[in-house]
Every structure is written in C-alpha cells, then in structure tokens.
Amino acid sequence: MSDTSQLQAIMFADVSGSSALYKRVGNLEAKSLIDETIGTMRALTEANNGIVVKTIGDEVMARFDHPEAACSAAIAMQQGSQDGNGLAIRIGLAYGATLLVDGDVFGDTVNDAACVAHIARARQTVVTQAIVDELPPSLRDACQEFDRIPIKGEGQISLIYRLQWELPDQTYSATRVMALQELSGDNPASQRLTLAHSDGELQLTPQETPFVIGRDPRRVDLFINTSLASRDHCHIDFRRGKFVLVDHSTNGTYVTTPGHEPIYLRREEVPLQGEGSIGIGGQTDKPSTEVIRFRLS
Known part of the structure; x- marks a missing residue:
C-alpha cells in the first residue's frame, strides 16, 4: 500500500435529476443517456490533465493537480452538457491537502468538494474559497459570491462561489434559440419581456438572454x-418558449403575480408568466426592496 499526501483539486460531478429521468424515459434509454454523459465527463477530465478517481452511479469523482485545470474541466463539462444530450449536471470543487491511497483519495478536501456539490443545483458549479484563491485573474473573475455556509468539519462560516460557465457571445444565444424553435412550432423570437425599474423600462428578447441582474x-x-x-x-x-428567472443570490428573490401568493426563490428558478413584480432580496411590498416590474407580450 502506498500512501501519499498531496495538494489536489477535487471534483464531484453528477447528473441532476437522474431518478426522474428513469421514470420519464425508461430504464434502457435513461441508462444510455447517463452513460453517455459520464463518458463525456471522463474524457473532459482527462483532456484537462485530471484523473478520474471513480464513478459512483451517475457521479464522477476526479482529482487535478491545480484548481485552474479543475475549473477548465468543469466549464467544458457544463458547456458540453448544454450542447450534447441535454442532461443537466451539477459540480462541486474544493482544493487542499489530500491523502492518496492506492488510487483513491481521502481527507477534508474530499468532504468539502462533496458538500458544495450537494449545494449546487442543475447546471451550476460551486467552488470553495481555496479554489478561487489559486485561480488566475481570468477565471477568478468568473467566480461570483454564492453563499456563506458552515462547511462540514469547520467551525466557521465559509464563503463559496458559483463558477460562471455560460458563453456570453451571440453565437451561443442564437444556437439556443434555434433549438427552441425546433422543439416548438412557435417562433420564440417574436416574444418580448418588458422590465420596468426605477432607471427606466426596457424590452428583452430571447436573443438577449441570459440577462444578468x-x-x-x-x-x-x-x-x-x-x-x-x-x-x-x-x-x-x-x-422551451418561456422566459425563466434563475436565482443564485444570498438573500433570494421574490416573484409576485396578481391573485397569487409570492414565490420565494433561493438557488431556484421559475417561469415568468403574464405580469408581476420581482423583489431583489426582499418581498415586493417592502419599502427597502428594489422592485422590477415585468410584463410578457
């Protein structure tokens, strides 16, 4: 037995919603889709100089010598899942001391990676402060403060981040809209979402998403x-023909529509329907809350 202590970036990446997938499409097709996604994640790990430690069901555990390589692999996986069979994945990354034992890896860093992986939602990559501290400026700038949590094994609250992977260019948006047109007989390009804020009013088209607030x-x-x-x-x-509000904040977002109870989102999402109000960090009827009014047309 050979035991080695080594600094490593640890990744847990798994297919989100796999249980529902089995129920929706049946065992054979679901397993085929998941196996395809696992194979892609394995290939992208190796392409970024990582090592797959093991696969557990619909989850991949991998290690990298440096956080930059782990983040590059995570971004490639998220972008690949968007362009491939469409299965959403969630990823957690942590960096620190580990113990390598006969091909497996142990230690607090492994626990931290597993912890943030469970916090991540579909199509999200969540990373620890130790990952961010080691990144070059270009990748560090892509990390947004996500939450403050007590990570397992630590007595203090730790800051965690969401690694942005979405492509900002028009090619990405146009490709996504084309896919929506193929899925639906409607022309989504004709839809508009009007947003009214204290600074004025604007109209948002599908081609202009993602729209960050x-x-x-x-x-x-x-x-x-x-x-x-x-x-x-x-x-x-x-x-799929709908404008969707996706929250990834610390304080959450409230969505109110006429005749309905307010919906509170925290690391969740909801389709916008009809007209209503979006409360940033607080309920829309509170004077301290910044409110955005929306209307679909």
Whole structure:
C-alpha cells in the first residue's frame, strides 16, 4: 500500500435529476443517456490533465493537480452538457491537502468538494474559497459570491462561489434559440419581456438572454444599487418558449403575480408568466426592496 499526501483539486460531478429521468424515459434509454454523459465527463477530465478517481452511479469523482485545470474541466463539462444530450449536471470543487491511497483519495478536501456539490443545483458549479484563491485573474473573475455556509468539519462560516460557465457571445444565444424553435412550432423570437425599474423600462428578447441582474456594474445587464442584492443576483434565461428567472443570490428573490401568493426563490428558478413584480432580496411590498416590474407580450 502506498500512501501519499498531496495538494489536489477535487471534483464531484453528477447528473441532476437522474431518478426522474428513469421514470420519464425508461430504464434502457435513461441508462444510455447517463452513460453517455459520464463518458463525456471522463474524457473532459482527462483532456484537462485530471484523473478520474471513480464513478459512483451517475457521479464522477476526479482529482487535478491545480484548481485552474479543475475549473477548465468543469466549464467544458457544463458547456458540453448544454450542447450534447441535454442532461443537466451539477459540480462541486474544493482544493487542499489530500491523502492518496492506492488510487483513491481521502481527507477534508474530499468532504468539502462533496458538500458544495450537494449545494449546487442543475447546471451550476460551486467552488470553495481555496479554489478561487489559486485561480488566475481570468477565471477568478468568473467566480461570483454564492453563499456563506458552515462547511462540514469547520467551525466557521465559509464563503463559496458559483463558477460562471455560460458563453456570453451571440453565437451561443442564437444556437439556443434555434433549438427552441425546433422543439416548438412557435417562433420564440417574436416574444418580448418588458422590465420596468426605477432607471427606466426596457424590452428583452430571447436573443438577449441570459440577462444578468445584480449589483456589480461590471458584470450585469441591469444594475441594482442595494445591499440586499448579490453581485450576480439572478438572471433571466429563455428555454422551451418561456422566459425563466434563475436565482443564485444570498438573500433570494421574490416573484409576485396578481391573485397569487409570492414565490420565494433561493438557488431556484421559475417561469415568468403574464405580469408581476420581482423583489431583489426582499418581498415586493417592502419599502427597502428594489422592485422590477415585468410584463410578457
């Protein structure tokens, strides 16, 4: 037996919603789709100089010598899942001391990676502070504060981040809209979402998504000047003919529509329907909350 102590970036990546997939499409097709996704994740791990430690059902555990390689692999996996069979994956990354024993890996860093992987939702990559601290500026800038949590084994609250992987260019948006047109007989390009804020009113088209809302003016499409907002608070996406509000903030987002109870989102998403209000970090009827009014047409 050979035991080696080594700094490693640990990744847990798994297929989100696999249980529901088996029920929806049946055992054979579900297993085939999941196996295809696992194979892609394995190939992208190796392409980024990583080592697959093991696969457990619909999950891949991998290790990398450096956080930069682990983040590059995670971004490639998320982008690949978007372009491939469409199965969503969630990823957690941590960096620190590990114990390598006969091809397996142990230690607090493994536990930390597993912890943040369980926090991540579909199509999200969540990373620890130790990962961010080791990244070059280009990748560090892609990491947005996500939450403050007590990571297992630590007595203090730790800051964790969401690694942005979405392609910002028009090619990505156009490709996504084309896919939606193929799925639906409607022409999504004709749809509009009107957003009204204290700074004015704008109309959003499917081609202009993802549309980011938050308090970091360098990164967002709509700047919200309130301490209740996260730097990258939420974004509006367009999927399967619908505008979808996706929250990834610390304080959450409220959505209210006439005749319905307010919906509270925290690391969740909801389709926008009809007209209503979006409360950034608080309920829409509170004077301290920045409110965005929306209307679909």
